Amino acid sequence: MLSKEMIAMSYRSLLVALDATPANPVRVSIAIALAREFEAHLIGLAPSATVELQALQAAAAMDDYVSGACATLLAQARALAQNFHQRCGAAELPSFEALADQTPAAQSLARHAQCADLLIMSQPDPSLPDHRQHAATLEQVLLRCVRPVLLIPYTHREPLRTRRVLLAWDGSRESVRAMTDALPLLRRADNVWLMHWRRDAEGEAPAERLACQRQWLALQGVDAIVREEVTALPIGDALLNAASDTGADLIVMGAYGHARWAERLFGGVSRKLLESMTVPVLMSH
Structure with missing residues (x-):
């Protein structure tokens, strides 16, 4: 158990972004390790909505397509949240929660970060087809977020070292x-x-x-x-x-x-x- 002095010098709540990119497993591992090191509460957040889908909702002719796409993305977000929950349980973290949110990613991450001391995300991978969307999301998070953002290189495959x-x-x-x-x-x-x-x-x-x-x-x-x-x-x-x-x-x-x-x-x-x-x-x- 941390002393009161150590608590004052620590991160007490961490938020990690969950997504379907190849960098997600490493990012979650780093978040779990940090939560263990700081004895912090860990929140995993999987946003499912995108700016593009919100714009499409304005077109009545696209209602069926948008509804189907939103349902698919929400199911994916819930699966990511469930996997995160299982990993935290397997790591025996004492305090964690997993969230799937239908709010657009940048808005969702910035809002939930208000209740955390640190947000953990990954550098966008330029080889992915939706790289520009990931980059735009990260840009908006950095500009909106009231908390610090720890960015992990998309090529990073090792535990986080901060010595x-x-x-x-x-x-x-x-x-x-x-x-x-x-x-x-x-x-x-x-x-x-x-x-x-x-x-x-x-x-x-x-x-x-x-x-x-x-x-x-x-x-x-x-x-x-x-x-x-x-x-x-x-x-x-x-x-x-x-x-x-x-x-x-x-x-x-x-x-x-x-x-x-x-x-x-x-x-x-x-x-x-x-x-x-x-x-x-x-x-x-």
Whole structure:
């Protein structure tokens, strides 16, 4: 049983997205492992509705088709929820629930995430025929979600490791929010890098702000190594290179965007990471 002090530093409720993609079993395994590690309640959510089907419902001539498609998707969602329930039971988790929801995926995930500390999803797989729909759903979830989102690369097949964490920092509200949201994982890490990139070697480095941020992390029980680099690379590439150089297991960063991903950080680093992530990424908007 966790002490009151440990509970205050922990994730107490986790939400994992359920779908029929090949990445689903690994994502569920990671969610179960995290729930066990944090002694957290685990919710599995399988949304069944899509934006496309909602639009089709406006066409009376398509009523029969839409009704049949909705019934099929709902049956699939219920099967996913049942499988999740069985896996949690087999893992002997003490607290879990499985939900099948007819609300559109992005809306459903963002709404249910309000009652969780962390949402777990997967990077869209570009080889799948409905890749664009998955990407659009993820985009909308990141923009709507009030909780951090842990993204697992679609190629990831191993247990989640969070012993070496790379924090991407630019002093913005989003990056600070991500850092705060990641604290339960950061406190368990062996190595944490707080990194900032800039373009001009002659420009003023934000040394004072970085030192202040490092001090704040130390007060939270996180000993971070500060690294400030000058680079001519796109920042997304520099970030991925740094993850490789440090052997990071996890990247923590802000998610930037507005209604149509009008990104303003690093010329599109959020999109670069969504498309090219090599390790799990925790994002907060």
